[in-house]
Structure formats: C-alpha cells, structure tokens
Amino acid sequence: MDKRIEFTLNGKKVFVVTDPLNRLLDVIREHFGLTAAKEGCSEGECGACSVLLNGHLVTSCIIPMGAVDGQNVETLEGVRETELGKIIVDAYADGGAVQCGFCIPGMVMATYYLLMNNHNPTEEECRVGISGNICRCTGYDLIIKSMMLAAERARRILWA
C-alpha cells in the first residue's frame, strides 16, 4: 500500500507517494530521474548503486523507501557539485580511471565517503574503501591511483 515518504535528496526536501517496500534505487532512478546510481547485482554486493544515507555509504538496491522516510540521501548528482566531488571526478578523468564507466558512479561515491572520513588514505585504505565496488574493466589500479590523486589535490586545495 502506498505511503507518502518525505526525505532530503541532495539537499532538497522532497516527497514521493510509493510502496514503502520499493527500493531507493528504483525511486531515485525512475521517479526522480537521477540515473547515476546503476543496478548491477541487485544484492548489495557490487556497489554500482551506492548512495549516501545520512552521510554513510549504502547500496541503494537493498534500502526500502520506508527506511528513507525522514532521512537524508545524497546521490552522485549532488556529490559531484561539491568541491570534493569535483576534485574526485577530475582526478578520475585525469588518472584514466574510467573504461566502460558503469561502476564509476559507485566508485566516486565510495571515494567521496572514504575521503570525507580520511583525508590521508594509504593505498591499502583506498583498496578497502572501494572493496564493495566491483569493476570488470580496469583491474582497479588506475582507480586507486586516481583516488590517491584526488586525496592529494583535496589536501592541497580544500584541507591545507
């Protein structure tokens, strides 16, 4: 049975009338037209659908809308407008992190979540940071390099 669910989406108060069991991933893509989050595995393991829920990285394919009521959701569309988000997107481009691109919105979200909580990550910490994000093209190394580049630039520009 449909219910009115109110939440904050990329800084704006929004509502949707939907079955509370519908997945956050489907609602942000189909109702709000925010298609950065992708459906990969549908079981919370591949990270392609990653968003931030109350500031924490989650896989939106396993979050029912009822769990979003009154909460704060940020997607890549919001994150890429932030200063840190822009630095990460640019570092991914400059570092050659992207091949087919399907996993990249989730990778950027995981990178953002890592760097928000750790301004000076080691390579190992970067690998753990994206350990829930599966990429079938790159072999990860250029993504890791780009994460380190983003961290270095952010330290210089944002956190000096």
Add this chain to the structure above:
Amino acid sequence: MGVNSYLPKTLKEALEIRKDHDTIILAGGSDLMVGAFRATGVTPEFDKDVVIIRNLPELKGIKKNEKGELEIGALTTSREIASNPDVPWILRQAAGKMGAVGLRNSATIGGNIANASPKGDTPGPEYLLDARVVVESLDRGEREIPVNEFVLKLKTVAIEKDEIITKIVLPYGDDDFDNFFYHKIGRRYANAISKLTLCSAIKFDGDVITDFRVATTACGVKTNRSRDVEKILIGKKRYEIPSLIDEVNAQYEALLTPRAMPEYRKYSTKCMISDFLMKVSNNTAEKFNE
C-alpha cells in the same frame, strides 16, 4: 496485491504494530531485501506485512549496563560495532570482515542473529562470549535468552510474534581472557560469505587454564560450541596442552556437521585449533591472534 508496511517512529509504536499484526521485521535489509527482490522497478515481494525499523533511535548504540556488561542495540550496524573500541576485539573482527563498506553501513547485529544463518559473521563471537539476546513485547516486557537457545535451527529463532530484538548483551570482554583467536576463511577479502570461521579464547591463572572456549560457524546448521569439549583443557596446565590437543580436536570434530566439503571443513578446523593452542602452549601467542 502487495502487503502492508508499517513505519513506526518509536519502539513503542513498533511494539504496538507487532502486537496487532502478523509481521516480518525489516532492519538493515541486507538479507531480507535481497531475498524479496523480483526485478528492476518491481516492488520486492514479502509474504507478510512488513514493519520497517531501520531508524528506530531506541535500538541504536553501544553502552555499558550497571553490571558492566556491554549492551549493543539491535540496530547497531556492523560499521559501528567494528569501529567502537569498547566492543570486544573478536566481535569487532567479525563485524569488520562482514561484506564490504556499504553493506556494513546497513547490516545490523540484531538482523544478523535473527537471520539465524550458520554463515552469519557476528553470531560466532556471540556464542563464544555467552551473549544474551534481549527481546521485548508490550504484554510481557523484556526477556533475555542465551544466544545458543535463541537460535533454534536453520533460519529459526525463539522470538514470539509480538516481540522485537532490542539488544545483545555481552557478559565477557577482552579483559576476561588472556588469548583470543579469530579466523574467517572466505573466498576473497571483501564481500566474502564465511566458508568457515573459528573463534576461540583461553584464560589462565598462573599456569592453570581456568577457561577455554571454541566456537565454529559455517560448519553445521548452528554455530558449534560444547562446554564438555572445552572442559578437556579447563583445570589443566599450560605444558599439558600439547598432549591434550588430539583429544580436543577429536571431540570437537564430532560436533561438526558441515553439509558441503566436510573433510575440508573438519581438517581446517583442526588446523586452526591446533595452531592456536600450540602457540598458547609455547607462550608465543599474542593477546589477539588471527
């Protein structure tokens, strides 16, 4: 027609819903939402009404009770458990090795025990440390159940239709044992479902073993633990351990009932127990061993 969902804002509201309706509790969703998935853009399918409790504030957080025992709210996530220094090391290990970053922000300790999967990550340390599961209902208030009695069998726990798991209580911590062992065998670092996990702890008074415990997950329908096996070492001296390892292993192996790859699982269990106990015997074990 789909089922009803309830979105309580407080524990009291949630308990009223549980009393009045036949419901499934949906906490972090990392297990139930996967099982209920049908197709992209299609409402996940549940066979009962659902009460979504992910954000109930009363069931979150970690604190000490008057007896000094650690109480972990049922909706505390694996990330919160893994990163809280008040939590015993062995439970932090289990929570920190569950899934990956995003999943650990959803998965809850209450959901992990309610799910009653033998491959669950947090139940192993809970069995080892004699954890108690606290459930609450409107009519009967709180009741506490030892974790090994709470899990009845595969995917089945001793919870009544009107109850909600509110917290897990840990009567033992890092100071209560001299050496701990935790090792999870999975097929990869992240997103690994346990193939076999061994948890163990030992305590000495001088050279005399005053407590020894061992629990295995993913090696039968329930987490394996037996006080009778543990008593083989209790009361014995450190130097006697090597002569008793075979008996511990033989009796422990008799408890294990793995469905798949039984030889592998039994052999690996034996190796891990022997490795830990030999290090303890030789005084080369660290406080925390992996």
